[in-house]
Amino acid sequence: MKRSKILWSILVLLISYNAHAQMNPKIKLQDALKLIQDNYVDPVNDEQVVDAAIKAMLSSLDPHSSYISREEIEAMNEQMTGSFAGIGISFAMVADSTFITGINPDGPAARAGLQVGDQIKLVDGASIYGKGLKNQDVMRMLRGEKGKAVKLGVVRKSQTTPLEFNVMREQIADLSINTSYMVSKNVGYISLAIFSQSTRREMDAALKKLKTLGMTKLILDLQSNGGGLVEAAIGVADEFLAKDKLVFYSVTNSGVKDNYMTGGFGQFMTGDLVVLIDESTASSSEILTGALQDWDRAVVVGRRSFGKGIMQKGLELSDSSVIKLTAARYYTPSGRSIQKPYAKGKTDYFEDFNRRMASGELTEGGHVNFPDSLKHTTLLNKRTVYGGGGIMPDKFIPIDTALYSAWLNKLMNSGRVTQAAFNYVQQNRKNLTDRYADFDAFDHSFIIDEQMIDQIMTSAIKQGLKLPPVTDQVARKTIAVELKAEMADMLYLGKGYALRIRNEASTAFSTALDILNNQKIYNQFLEAKPSKNTSAPTKITKK
Template identity: 35%
Template sequence: MAGYQKKYLPIFFCVAVALGIFIGSTLNYSSNPTNLLGGNAKKEKLNRLIDYIDYEYVDPINTDSIVEVTVNGILENLDPHSVYIPPSELQEVSESMKGDFVGIGISFYNFNDTIAVIQAIPGGPSEKAGIRGGDRIVAADDQSLTGADVLDDSITNQLKGQINTKVALKVKRPGVDGLLDFKVTRSVVPLKSVDASYMATDTLGYIKINRFAESTPEEFEKALLSLKRKGARQLVLDLRGNPGGYISAAEQIADQFLKEDQLILFTKNKTGKIENAYATDEGNFETGKLYVLINENSASASEIVAGAIQDNDRGVIVGRRSFGKGLVQREMQLGDGSAVRLTIARYYTPTGRSIQRPYDAGNKAYYEDYLSRYKNGEMQSADSIAVADSLRYVTPGGNVVYGGGGIIPDVFIPKDTNYEKEAITYALRAGYMSRFIFEIIEQRRPYFNSLSYEQFQEEVSISDAQMNDFVAYLNARNLKIRIRDYKADLKRYLKAVMAQQLFGNTIFEKLVNEEDPAIIKIKALSREE
């Protein structure tokens, strides 16, 4: 799994890292599990040190924190993608990868010390009960959810619960006197991994996947079949910014495009055992023209899909060189509510290439490789991408591909690194744009909630005054920017975020993509077919 951030506790950091280095250097991977985990000297040495600290150290110490830092120190010396997940985070991580949770189904802000509903998730229990954007949830089961002292965790705990249990909500709706009462039955709420699917042209469909969760293959197939019914004979699969996820989900997505018995990938563990994954005869898009969009933040399972498509000469890879993660992790429970994701194998694309970037210089250098891509110019030019002739491979169709650090696209799209454009993107990712737009909608909530999408497109535009207000909003939050050359881009993003809050992610992606250089290029390529 890529993109998971490690958290290090400051207490005894130096001691813990030293322990981690010592233990990491003495792990013998040729030993059997009994020798590794049994009553050997190395394990006893670590246990004895922790006991000494627990019973003899001059100040009271939480030895649980020492253990966690030690675990992180050990993993730090293995590879960048073996990570520890503490008990406090495991449930959230598991829900994200499973693709659902049990709750009432809303997205919300803690706005002015009140839960303000951004949107009731379509098809979820809150939408079915009648809750809508702009509602304020002031109490759940007679427990107040307002005030500065109410923490996000307590809010979440009140709204989540066991499946089929009911929660009584008191809601303040703008423009309505008094409080409204709702009884919402908690149910399984999907965490969508397919962000958007729509027809980009009369024959070109578009699907964006944000991660590879358990639910992704089913979500994707549903979206794909819907687009085919609408006339899609060509498809854009957008994996930009997708950090990866389950290999099995990536295999099932690749299987949709490849013919039976075509190799998707193979893995190799420390003993040299090789396991191959082949496509089945169940693909729903084995012949239509395919374009796969990737960038420097497409990793892991995203690279598996892109590599399988490229190595089988099945489609066109468009964008920039991907992240370069070719390691396989397995999640293992540690018995106290925590878990470790441990690297257990490497994977290889069908031509036999590993796309894992070197990590022998340490984790810091590994993750700072992103900055070096700016410096060496490869964000602007494909000619600046360093390749090694020793890692040269040839596909069955005669196309040359390279291993050693990500998937290199067939069609390169440079990154716009202008400061204004980068600032707009950052403001979007950091949530500033979403909060600002929420406040604009709140000023005329009844009007905005009454709009159809067609009415929204015709009647709503972002004015110069609103654009300038947003710049001032950012400046007041210490993000100092000026917008001179990218005013149209900023207005388009602000309107797209407004559409997202009113109508969902698909409309957001559709509006943002209207001027996207990669989508424009793909549309041009699709017309040449």
């Protein structure tokens, strides 16, 4: 009898345990919130607790599923739509002062009479001088409702008294193209920063303009392009691929497959094309690069891309916040999945750059090996390409260790380079514009004074920044390029002058130009090559 009671007790416990173990997860979540509300020592903000729970749930899935608040959604929508209500200026914070460094020649600030070099001291009567404000703080004050004026108090070097301007806010294009220009008589260049709703329209206009200037070959720069709207990537692919070419296909968790094709309305479907990528080229940029590589349409130059091959769907909650949930995997036309592994969690996933640098992958070729299972062939010339973690370039370019160094990052963040460039331009603006009437003259003839570099490095070292020795020629050259680039943007109306100067010092850019200038080498990159082993061909010796 006693034994029967014990067995019966164990059975009851097991049934009870089973009932609790199989509890509805939705009810469990509600119960957890109720327990927190009733028992936590301090008053609880229910919305904050629920938001934290949602974020934690999504973080357990993959690195790209996330929760986005109402405020964050508004900011993202502004970026993706490609416009905002502002006054059409760029500015720099120098010694806690706000100076105008660039003006959109077609914008409201230009029409109101503001000038490059003006110091903004008041915004709608509120002082912004000496307040320790950040760029984002000032930007929020300058932007606002379309059709509503902002009142600026300005100090101008040539004037003895402060000036006042009422500038009407207008829709300002937040362009996805950094710059486009002719590199030589037949080679054009386009740098694409993001894929937004305006990207296809911008690309169409840029290609048309470059073609009228004689472009027959193009460098498309996707370095550091972190992606954006997938629809925009399809639109850009359409510029370069013939009608009914597969750009990519996606597969959902239920196995549903969707193909995304070109429409055949492009501006540049036959000219030679080089695409620049690096370790920060991700998502929509990889979709575009993968399609161009798989169709043997472009030579890809640079370093292995980031490796994001999963697509997120925005699911709106009742309060207008959004759950960005990974809903499908995408594949390049040859069937490559380029998503890198994320089983070890988000922190490990985003530490990939440091692993690549430590392994030597970013500084020299031949460090990446793929198994045969990740091997694919391009659709026309049957070249070997690889999936499993980013797009492998056809031509490897080592990372510029000076540009990606900790010391340069600290120096640029200190503001010393910007301040030195600004001070020089402010003191010598008339002499500079008289001597160098346009950017081309400045770019061709202006040389940075070595004493300016000495002063920057010496002052930084005295303030405790760990920089290379003042005699380090690589460091000096890097600083000189950054100084000249910033000066160019401060001197001339327009956009993209700084990038043009940086391009001239870029190995990736010069390599792309060399490839386009040699038809034989260009063709060789796109020809099928026999595969001798499972190591991806990441480095080819330049002759």
